[in-house]
Amino acid sequence: MAGGWARDGAVQDQIDDTVRDAVLGVRARMPSGEGTVHCEDCGDVIPARRRQALPGTRTCVPCQRERDRQVAHTTINRRGSKDSQLR
Numbered sequence: 001m002a003g004g005w006a007r008d009g010a011v012q013d014q015i016d017d018t019v020r021d022a023v024l025g026v027r028a029r030m031p032s033g034e035g036t037v038h039c040e041d042c043g044d045v046i047p048a049r050r051r052q053a054l055p056g057t058r059t060c061v062p063c064q065r066e067r068d069r070q071v072a073h074t075t076i077n078r079r080g081s082k083d084s085q086l087r
Contacts, residue, residue: 046060
């Protein structure tokens with residue numbers, strides 16, 4: 001049941017859109033193409049198990065962790081209320 005002016009199912013549509021946006025964002029950041037043996041950022045050797053588990057990787061785990069921290073996590077306010085903007 002939707003509230004206010006929203007039609008029935010609007011809340012689920014918002015949830016679906018949020019999940020879809022998150023999945024598309026992760027897919028866009030997935031490595032593709034030829035991977036490297038040495039990290040692009042620090043030059044250390046990327047362990048063979050990481051290269052096997054994640055084909056196309058170009059960074060070691062610590063450098064990738066730092067890159068992930070720097071990615072701006074933007075969220076879209078799908079609700080029009082001020083309460084949702086304050087959270």
